[in-house]
Amino acid sequence: MAKVLMKGNEAMALAAIKGGCDAFFGYPITPQNELPEYLSYHMEQYGRVFVQAESEVAAINMVYGAAGSGARVLTSSSSPGIALKQEGISYMVGSELPGVIINVMRGGPGLGGIQPSQADYNQITRTGGNGDMKVLSFAPENLQETVNIVKESFALADYYRNPVMIAVDGLLGQMMEPVDMDQPVETREVPPKDWAATGEAAKRGKRNTIVSLHLDPYKLEEHNLNLQAKYTKMIENEQRYELINMDSEPEIVLVAYGSMARIARSAIDALKDEGIEVGMIRPISLFPYPQKAFDALSEKTKTLLTLEMSLGQMLQDVRLASNGKHRIEFFGRTGGVVPETDEIVSKVKAIMKEAV
Amino acid sequence: MNKTTEKLIVAGFGGQGVMLLGQIISYTATEASLNTVWIPSYGPETRGGTANCSVIVSKESINSPVVSECDTLIALNEPSLKKFESKVRQGGTIIVNAGLVKEYSYRDDVTVYPVDASKIALEIGNLKTVNMVALGVYLGATGLFTSDAIEKTFEKIFTGSKEKLIDINKQALKSGIEAAQA
Amino acid sequence: MNTKTIYQPNTGLTDRDFTYCPGCTHGIIHKLIGEVLVEKGLIDQAIGVASVGCSVLSYEFFNCDMQQAAHGRAPAVATGIKRVRPESAVFTYQGDGDLASIGLAEVVHAAHRGENMTVIFVNNAIYGMTGGQMAPTTLIDQKTTTSPIGRKKVGAGEPIRVSEMLAAVPGATYLERVSVHDPKHIRKAKKAIEKAFDVQMSKQGFSMIEFISTCPINWGMNPNDSLNWAVENMIPYYPLGVYKDATKEGGDE
Numbered sequence: 159m160a161k162v163l164m165k166g167n168e169a170m171a172l173a174a175i176k177g178g179c180d181a182f183f184g185y186p187i188t189p190q191n192e193l194p195e196y197l198s199y200h201m202e203q204y205g206r207v208f209v210q211a212e213s214e215v216a217a218i219n220m221v222y223g224a225a226g227s228g229a230r231v232l233t234s235s236s237s238p239g240i241a242l243k244q245e246g247i248s249y250m251v252g253s254e255l256p257g258v259i260i261n262v263m264r265g266g267p268g269l270g271g272i273q274p275s276q277a278d279y280n281q282i283t284r285t286g287g288n289g290d291m292k293v294l295s296f297a298p299e300n301l302q303e304t305v306n307i308v309k310e311s312f313a314l315a316d317y318y319r320n321p322v323m324i325a326v327d328g329l330l331g332q333m334m335e336p337v338d339m340d341q342p343v344e345t346r347e348v349p350p351k352d353w354a355a356t357g358e359a360a361k362r363g364k365r366n367t368i369v370s371l372h373l374d375p376y377k378l379e380e381h382n383l384n385l386q387a388k389y390t391k392m393i394e395n396e397q398r399y400e401l402i403n404m405d406s407e408p409e410i411v412l413v414a415y416g417s418m419a420r421i422a423r424s425a426i427d428a429l430k431d432e433g434i435e436v437g438m439i440r441p442i443s444l445f446p447y448p449q450k451a452f453d454a455l456s457e458k459t460k461t462l463l464t465l466e467m468s469l470g471q472m473l474q475d476v477r478l479a480s481n482g483k484h485r486i487e488f489f490g491r492t493g494g495v496v497p498e499t500d501e502i503v504s505k506v507k508a509i510m511k512e513a514v
Numbered sequence: 515m516n517k518t519t520e521k522l523i524v525a526g527f528g529g530q531g532v533m534l535l536g537q538i539i540s541y542t543a544t545e546a547s548l549n550t551v552w553i554p555s556y557g558p559e560t561r562g563g564t565a566n567c568s569v570i571v572s573k574e575s576i577n578s579p580v581v582s583e584c585d586t587l588i589a590l591n592e593p594s595l596k597k598f599e600s601k602v603r604q605g606g607t608i609i610v611n612a613g614l615v616k617e618y619s620y621r622d623d624v625t626v627y628p629v630d631a632s633k634i635a636l637e638i639g640n641l642k643t644v645n646m647v648a649l650g651v652y653l654g655a656t657g658l659f660t661s662d663a664i665e666k667t668f669e670k671i672f673t674g675s676k677e678k679l680i681d682i683n684k685q686a687l688k689s690g691i692e693a694a695q696a
Numbered sequence: 697m698n699t700k701t702i703y704q705p706n707t708g709l710t711d712r713d714f715t716y717c718p719g720c721t722h723g724i725i726h727k728l729i730g731e732v733l734v735e736k737g738l739i740d741q742a743i744g745v746a747s748v749g750c751s752v753l754s755y756e757f758f759n760c761d762m763q764q765a766a767h768g769r770a771p772a773v774a775t776g777i778k779r780v781r782p783e784s785a786v787f788t789y790q791g792d793g794d795l796a797s798i799g800l801a802e803v804v805h806a807a808h809r810g811e812n813m814t815v816i817f818v819n820n821a822i823y824g825m826t827g828g829q830m831a832p833t834t835l836i837d838q839k840t841t842t843s844p845i846g847r848k849k850v851g852a853g854e855p856i857r858v859s860e861m862l863a864a865v866p867g868a869t870y871l872e873r874v875s876v877h878d879p880k881h882i883r884k885a886k887k888a889i890e891k892a893f894d895v896q897m898s899k900q901g902f903s904m905i906e907f908i909s910t911c912p913i914n915w916g917m918n919p920n921d922s923l924n925w926a927v928e929n930m931i932p933y934y935p936l937g938v939y940k941d942a943t944k945e946g947g948d949e
Contacts, residue, residue, distance in 0.1 A: 163537075163544040163552075181780050189556055207779045211772065212805035219769035219802070223776025226763040227743060227784075231776070245766055253764075272556070333579055334537065334552040336544040355761035355777075357784035360740035365710075367755045368763040423577035498582040 161336035166326065167192035169301050169337050170234070170260055173308035175200060176339060179258070180229040181207035183220035187239045188272045189328040190262035194234065214239040218246030218259075225255040226368040228354030230312045234260035236328070237278050238269060241286055247321055248287030251385070252370025254353075256315030259293075259323045260308070262331035265494040273494025274328035276416060279471035282325050283445045290382050292389045294396060295323040295444040297415045301335040303442070309343045314396075316348040318388060325444065327467060329417045329496060392446050399448035402426065404437040407456035409513075410506060412438040413476050414465035417496065422465050425502035436463075436506055441472075452479035459484065461509060465502060466490040485513075515548060516657055518573050521581045523598050524648075525566035526590025526611070531645030535588065536567035538649065541667045542659050543571040551579045564593055571658070586656060588648050590631070592616065609651045609694075611644065627655050629693045635686060643686035650690015661687055708734040712756045717824075719912040719919025722750060724876045725818060725885075726757055729787070732889045733760065738785040738897070743777050745770040747799075749791040750824040758789075768799020771806035774813045785893060787814040792833040793823040796856050800832075803862070803904075810867035810901040814892045817858060820909040821930060828914030832856040835929055840914070855933060859906045863939040869901035871939040875908040875931060877923040900943050908934055 164172070171193045174182070182201055184194045194210065201208040207224070211217035217233050224231045235243060240261045250257055263278045265271035282295045294314060298304040307324055315322040352362070359365040372378035403426050404411070414422040419440040429436055437459070439451045462484045464476045469490050477486055489505040491497045522539065526532045536552050543550035554567045568581035586607040589595035591614045602608055604623045612628035620626045631647040638647075653661060665684055672680050708730025716722040733739040742760035746752060748767035755762035765773040770788035778786040795803050795817050803815060822840055823829040830840040830847055833855050837846035847855075859873045870892060874885035885907065892903035908930050910922035917925060 161544060161547075163541050163550070181776070183776060209775065209779060209809075211775075212801055212808075216769065216772040216775075216802055216805065219766060219772035220776035220779075222765075222769075223745070223763060223773035224780045225776070226773070227761075227777045227781045229780040231780075246769070249766055328556070329553065329579065332554055332556050334540055334550075336550060355743050355763050357741045357743040357761050357781055357786075359742075359759075359761050365759060366761050369755055371752065371764055417579070420576075421578040421580060427577065496580050498580060499578050500582070 161338050163334050163336050164301065165192055165334045166301050166304065166331045167262065168196045169305050169339070170308050170324075171196035171200070172339055173305040174232045174258070175204060175206070177309035177312045178230050179206065179232045179312060181224045182232045183209050183211050183217040183224070184233050184235065185211050185214045185217050185239060187214075187236045189264060189331050190234050190236050190260070193260065193262070193331070214242035215245060218243035221257050222246050222249050222253070222255060225250065225257045226253065226355050228351045228356050230256070230316070232258045232260065234262065236262045236264045237266050237275070237281070240278060240281060244286035247285065247293060248289055248291055249370050250321045251287065251291040251293065252289060253368045254319040254385075255321070255368065256312075256319055257321045258308070258311045258315055259321055261323055261325045263325060263327045265492065271494040272328065274417060274496055275467050275492065275494055276327055276418060277468035277471065277492055278325060279444065279466070279468055282323055283447070283475070290385065292392070292445055293321050293323045294318060294392055295325060296398070296442055297325045297444050298330070298442065299416055299419045299440065301330065301333070301337045302341070304330060305337050305339060306341055306343045310345075313346045313348055316351070317346040318392060320388065325416070327417050396443055397446045397448040397450050398442035399451045400440040400442060401451065402438040402440060403430075403435065406435045406437070407458040408435045408437040409458060410436045410461045410463060410509060411455065411459050412436060412463050412465055412502075413441070413472070414438060415441045415444065415472070416467075418465050418467050421497060421499055422502055424499040425506065428499055428503050429506060434506070434510070447475045447479060449479050461485045461487060461513070463487045463489065463506065463509060467496065468492050515543075515546070515571060515573065515659070520571045520586070520656070520658055521584040522569045522586045522588065523566060523581060523584045523601060524569070524588045525564065525594030525598050528565045530565075530590045531642065532565045532590060533567050535645040535649050536569045538664060538667050538671070539569050539571065539659075541671060542663050545667065545670075546659070546663065548573060549576050551576050553579055553581075564597070566594065566598070586652065588652055590614070590644060590648060592618070607655055609648060609655060611648060625655070627651055627694055629690070631690065634689050634693060638682060638685050638689060640682055643682055646683045646686035647690040647693070650687040650692075651694040652690070653687070654691040654694025661691060706730045706734070708732070708739050708759055709757055710759045714757065715753050716750060717913045719910065719922060720750070721876045721907070721909045722818065724882060725816065725907050725909070726754070728876075728882070728886045728889055729789075729816060730758065732886060732893060733785070736890065736893055736897075738893060741783065742785040742787070743781065745774045745777070745786070745788040747788065747790040747794040749794050751789050751791060751818065752825065754789050768794050768797070769802055770794070770799065771802040771811070771813070771815060775806055775809070775811050778811060778813050782812070785896060787816055789816045790818070791824065792817070792819040792821065792831045796832040796858050803858075804865060807862050807865045807868040807902045807904070810869065812896055812899055812901055813903075814896050815902075815904040816889075817904055817906045818909045819858070819906055819934065820911040821855070822911050822914050824911045824914055828911070833858075835933060857934060859904070859939040862904060867902060868904070868940055869942045870895045870903040871906075873906040873908065873934060873936050873939065875926065875936055877908070877927055895943055906934075908936070
C-alpha cells in the first residue's frame with residue numbers, strides 16, 4: 159500500500175482501529191490529544207465505543223470493565239495521566255485482563271512540562287502499581303514501527319491476558335511521517351475469552367467473576383506464581399531489539415530507544431564520517447528488556463554508552479544486562495530537552511579520550 | 515527533488531499558517547515517495563503566540579528528526595527571523611516576510627530573499643494566503659518541488675468546504691514564485 | 697401427602713454463606729436484588745460490579761457474572777461493561793464510603809452521562825469493613841473511630857445527601873431512597889429495585905436506589921436497636937421517597 163502522511167497520534171489511533179480495538183476510554187492531556195480526538199469521530203463510524211471519561215482514573219477503570227466483559231480496549235494518556243492510571247493497570251494485571259495503553263511521554267516529575275521525554279522508563283518497566291506486576295511494554299522509534307506495534311498489541315494483550323503499554327515520547331506523537339497503515343503484522347492464535355464476564359452465565363453453564371482479591375495468602379501467592387510464570391514466558395518470547403552498525407564489533411556500543419535512538423543513529427553516521435565506528439543496541443521492548451542482545455555482544459566491546467531523555471533510568475537495566483562485563487557510561491537530557499546529534503558525538507569522543 | 519536532503523524551519527505568528535506551510539511540503543514529499551518528517555512546536559505558545567515547525571525531506575532514510583541546523587529558514591515575521599536566523603547553515607537560504615521586518619542587518623553568508631509576502635497576499639485579496647506566497651518564494655528560490663506538485667497537494671488537502679480556497683492559494687503560490695525570480 | 701411450596705431458595709444468589717455481620721441489612725438487600733433479577737428474567741444476562749467495603753465479596757453472592765472494582769470506581773467499571781455489552785443488565789453494589797467519598801466523581805459522571813445502568817447504594821453512615829470510621833454520610837454528633845467526640849460540622853462538614861445531590865444532575869433518570877427496617881418498607885424497596893431495572897432495560901438511562909442501612913457492630917448496638925436508630929436518626933435526615941423520576945411513565949420530578 160502507498161504511504162500516507164500522518165501525525166503520530168492520529169496514526170496510532172487509526173492503527174488501533176485496524177488492530178480491532180472495540181472501545182476507547184480516555185481523558186485529555188497534552189501531547190496525546192489528537193489520538194482521542196481522532197477516535198471520537200472515527201470509532202463511531204465503525205460502530206465502536208468512544209467515551210471521554212471524567213478523569214484518567216475513571217478511564218482506566220472503564221477499560222478494566224470493558225476488558226472484563228471481553229472487549230479489545232484502548233486508553234491513551236501522557237506521563238502524569240499514566241501515573242493516575244496505575245490503580246486500574248494493577249487491577250488489570252491482577253485480574254489478568256488484556257488491554258492496550260498508549261503513553262505519549264512528557265517531562266516530569268509532577269506536572270512537569272509538555273515537551274518530549276523518556277522519564278517514564280521506571281514507571282513503565284517497574285510500573286507504578288502495587289503488587290508483583292509487570293506490563294508488556296514497547297518503545298518504537300518511528301511512526302511505521304509504532305503503527306505496526308499498536309496493531310499487533312491487541313492480540314498480544316489477549317494472548318498474555320495482560321496489559322500492553324506502548325510508550326512513545328511527545329516527538330513521535332506530534333510528528334508527521336509517511337506510514338503504510340496496512341503493513342502486515344504478526345498475529346497470534348488467541349484462545350476464546352471463556353473467562354470474560356459477558357452476562358451470559360446460563361449460555362456458558364457457569365458464572366464468571368473478574369477479581370483480583372484473594373484473601374487467603376497462600377492462594378494469593380499461588381496466583382502471583384502463575385503471574386510470574388507468565389512474565390517469564392514474556393521474557394523468553396518477547397524480547398525485541400535492533401542491532402545497528404555492529405558488524406565491525408565496535409569497542410563502544412550505544413544503548414538507546416525511541417527518538418533517542420534515531421538521534422543516536424545520526425551520531426553513528428557522523429562518527430563514521432570521521433572514521434570512528436560505534437554500534438548500537440536499540441531496545442524495542444522495555445519489558446522484557448532485551449538481555450539477549452547484551453549476551454551476544456562481542457568480547458571486543460568494552461564500553462556501553464547509555465543514552466536517554468531522562469537521567470539514568472534505563473541505565474540500571476543496562477548495568478544489569480551487562481552484569482559487570484563492561485564499562486558503563488551515560489549521557490542524558492531531560493525535562494523535555496531533545497538532545498542534538500553533536501552532543502552524542504562529543505560524548506563518544508570524550509569517552510575515547512579517557513580510555514586512552 | 516534536486517538534492518539529497520533538505521532541512522527547513524518555518525516560523526511566524528500563530529495564525530499565519532506556518533504549520534500548514536510545512537505540512538504541504540511534507541505531503542508533497544510523501545506523494546513523491548520521498549522520506550519526510552514534520553515536527554511542530556506544540557503547547558501554549560502556539561495559541562496566538564509564535565509558532566514554528568521543522569521539515570526534513572530526504573531521498574535517504576531520516577535518522578534524527580530534530581533540525582538543529584537548517585538549509586532554509588522561512589520567517590514570516592521579525593521575532594522568528596531573530597530566533598532562528600542562527601540555525602541556518604553557511605550558504606543556506608533565508609526567506610523573510612520583509613513587510614513585517616524593520617531595518618535589519620542580515621547575515622552575509624546566506625542568501626536572503628526579502629519579499630513582502632503580506633502585501634502580496636493583500637493584493638491577491640486574502641492576507642491568510644501569506645503562507646502560500648512564502649511557499650511560492652521558497653519554490654522559486656530552491657526549486658525543491660514544481661508548482662504542479664504543490665498544486666496537486668492543494669487539491670488533495672483542501673476538500674469539502676475548503677475546496678474554494680484552492681484557486682486563491684494557487685494564485686498566491688504563483689505570485690510567490692514570481693517574486694522570488696524578480 | 698399434600699405438600700405446598702411456601703418458600704424456595706432464591707436462585708438469584710449463590711449457595712455461599714454471607715460474610716455479613718448478624719443484624720446487618722446487606723443480606724436483605726442482596727436477597728431483594730437476587731429476587732428481582734430472577735423474577736424479571738435478567739439473572740442470565742446480568743453483570744454486577746462489586747465495590748470495596750463490606751460488600752467487597754458480593755461477587756461471591758450474586759448468581760450472575762460479576763466483576764470486582766477498585767474503591768469507588770464501580771460506576772466507571774460498569775460504564776465500560778455496559779458500553780460494550782449494551783444488552784446486559786448492569787448494576788453496581790456500593791456502600792457509602794465507596795460511593796459518597798472516594799467514588800463521588802464516578803457516580804456523578806455516570807449519572808451525568810446518563811449511563812444506562814443501575815446503582816445500588818447502601819448507606820449506613822459509617823465505614824464498616826475498615827472498622828467504623830467516619831463516612832461522608834455520618835450524622836452530626838455521631839461517634840465513629842475517627843470522630844470520637846461525634847462528627848462536627850466545622851471541619852467535617854454536614855452529611856452528604858447523595859440522592860438529593862444526584863437529583864440535580866440532568867442525566868439521571870430515576871432516583872429513590874428506601875429503607876429495609878420493616879416488612880412494609882422491604883416490599884417497597886423491592887418495588888424500587890424493580891423500577892430501577894425496568895428503567896435500565898427500557899434504555900431510559902441512569903437509575904440509583906439508595907438504601908438506608910445499619911451497622912450494628914460499628915454503631916455498637918444490637919440489631920433491633922440499630923433498626924430503631926436508623927428510623928429515628930437517619931430517616932429524618934435522609935427522607936425516603938422518589939428524588940427523581942424522568943421516565944416516560946413517571947415524568948414527575
